[in-house]
Amino acid sequence: MKTSSNLQQRPSYFQLQTSYFPLRPSYLTLLPFLFLLFLFPNSVLSQNEEKKDYSEAFNLIEVWLDAQKDFDKLPGISAAVIEDQEVLWSGAFGQANKSQPVPMTAETLCSICSISKLFTAVSIMTLYEEGKLRLDDPIESLLPNYDLKQQFPESGPITVRSLLTHSSGLPREANAPYWTGPDFPFPTQEEVNSGLKEQETLYPASTYYQYSNLALTLLGEIIEEVSGQTYDDYVQEHILTPLQMGNTRTELPENLYGSSLAIGYSALDREGERPKVNFFQAKGIKAAAGFSSNVLDLGKFASWQFRLRDTTTAEILKPATLKLMQQVHFMDPNWRSSWGLGFVVYKGASGSTWVGHGGSCPGYRSTLQLDLKNKRAYAVMINAGGTNPNRYSSGIYGILNKVKSGKKADTDIKFEDYTGYYDARPWGSEEYIGSWEGQLMMINLPSRTPADNITLYKHIEGDTFRRVRDDGELGETVVFERNSEGKVYRYTQHGNYVYIMKS
Template sequence: MKKFALALTLVASCIAVHPQDDKTNYDEALTLIEVWLDAQKDFEDIPGISASIVEDQKLLWSGGVGLANQETQKPFTGATLCSICSISKLFTSVAIMKLYDEGKLRLDDRLSDLLPYYDLKQQFPESGPITIRTLLTHSSGLPREAGYPYWTGPDFPFPTTAEIDAKLSEQESLYPASTYFQYSNLALTLLGEIVAEVSGVPYETYIQQHILNPLQLSQTRPEMPKDLYGSDLAIGYSAIGREGEREKVAFFQANGIAPAAGFSSNVTDLGKFASWQFRLREGKTAEILKPATLKYMQSVHWTNPNWKTTWGLGFRVYKGPNGTTWAGHGGSCPGYRSSFEMDLKNKRAYSVMINSSGTNPMKYVMGMHAILSKMSAKDDSVKPEAAITSKDLSQYVGYYNPKPWSSEEYIGTWNGDLVMLNLPADKPAEAMTKFRHIEGDTFRRVRDNGELGETLTFERNAAGAITRYIQHGNYTLRINR
């Protein structure tokens, strides 16, 4: 795979947008995030990754690494479109709750009352009713899928709405309603049909007019734009095979399953979607939804009997790594993985899109969050007597080769110190080591308690360029990347 070139001293301008934050300068953390994403893309043999980070109403960063189309070498950027698959469910959920706000339906309305043609067999006579609420929380007991093999390649034969409805009578419930969490694309598909039935306009029209247009989400669609496939819309690739290959996945259109899995978007638009939610949660007036309604959606409405799965109204709601409430959703469709996650208290959101299956976008969400949190947290390792060096640290920035012991190291700057990041790293914040300037080309490791540890000394060639460093009596060469 062709390497994504990083100009180390200008990494931000190469692949990303960095609007300046008024409170904390995140530039060094964002540079480290870009380096980390680029390395992970190569080490995991991923075609392309895009990501964005939003803090309340500000886009802190948006960028991409790798390729949207391997045949044409089309770069993957923050503007690249992908299938967002199950993140589509959030737009369907917002549409349902807008109709709720308008008094056109209630959360305890029965599915069978809203869709007169609904005739899926309830095999548990003791079951409670299947309602809007149980559909939104995946506790309805409905099957996971409609009665077609649409996740089967190579053609992915997604049914139309009419075809889905025609086979309802051949399906039956899996559990009594309100008994277990059972993730269901069929449930959210039927909610999309309810949007159309109650509003009196096609589902796609309602979403466009009442959600996408007001929020100016111009790159979000309730479909996959076939005319943009391979250019603005990334080509999807398969999970990696035993021989290390990823195959091109055929283009698909979710058709009648669109309310559950059919949308396309990019990380920049999802950032706008997050900013709207942060704005609305703090507001006093309605903007598509009432503020109280969105907060209600992002509260826990279902806890599974094992206490491990919690869900809101459409949103996955859970305790995040900092102990605060997070809300969001992931997506997995043929050739694409995505994740959209919001730290509601700190008003920070992360979006990740990958154009290959068998990958883990949530790892990148949490990795970015951990790096930024490390930058914004109080740094106990900085002693009051520790002066910030006047040394030009940029001359040490670059990649180093520790083989055979590990794959690669990147040395960058971090709050007046150097930071070494071991690559690849599933948890990048835990793979960072800081070094403080002592004199000349000598640094010392900064321990977690702020004490200084072993030395790291850089060496130069006759022209004065850094060529390697010595640590614990052994050498590590600098490399070009």
């Protein structure tokens, strides 16, 4: 089962194709356009560039995610693509609660686990802007009761900056077995602090990257100590309320569990099943892993970042502060792990800087990734462990990047006659055939990299097509055949038949 809200979230095709002037404009008609082009060249050109029609790409994203949900045995998956200040597409597939059943939607809440760290980092930086702390303040000056043993006499101080960049040398976790099922005994804040005296540093500060939930947990305590507010109240007042993120909380809403809040399921067992995971609250670890949200609210969080980076006016933070957070502040000696202040920062294949964070909690996986250059963000949530949400966000990214002109070719071919799922067994599972910018498109399902598995076919005549090679030349012939009712029921290629399964 799938739901999709893209029709409500993006402009219609007609709106996207609205032009600035008639096809045969007079000089006077062009004057306003030329004036705008002179004053705001980037703005006007970017509006023209945004007039691509992504409807075929959205359809393929939905076909692909729906298939992957089944082949990867996901209970449910939700996703959203944000373009600057708009939801370009959103959709959901599968179940939030398999026993009821309750369908997954783009509004369904999930644990976002470590994406919580981004809200903690932003909160720290609001206090930084107010002059209430400095990035190089040692932890002891901000948390008087901190007493974790520093086992390296030569170590420099553990600072706010090193806590934010996972370079503090602190252990990964607090002194409690909270990742252990079936009950996941997360500690209270008091239990976290009482356990510090039984722990010691893993490395000298600012030496190696070591991801640390303990570090971000202690930053949550610093927020309380410095602001005089509870962590929950501070985040609500300074981030969630201003951004109208009404579906984001610093905990999991137990009263919504199984309805608006998806039930979490485990990694696959040998029988191919995903047992239900017990409900949990992160308690004293909430600043590192306690939040719940949905993909649309994470979209608001992403839009705020794009908006702030594009202005000189403060909104929650000053633009310069967010840009500072999204620069590399620590690079591990292996040159593979680079961190900003709370954000993972990395370089994309196209040269664009990407920032974001992932989340993994009992029964849930999530990701939020922002392409800063192109002002696009990708949010994915899965209510199951042992999964990789980045695989799906990367697949969505690849499909959208496959769009070239974004315009359907002027043709009278009825692509819907050929559209559907075809039986590829025993050599593969299934194929999906649809349209793509005036040509026939085929993709094998399932697919880890859908954009790389798209094959295009050019119409020759009647029900005959030929494969378009990577160099643009034409390859083998594919001929579709119709039954007595005139409906396509199979195609032949290389002298063999492939039958349609469903349309």
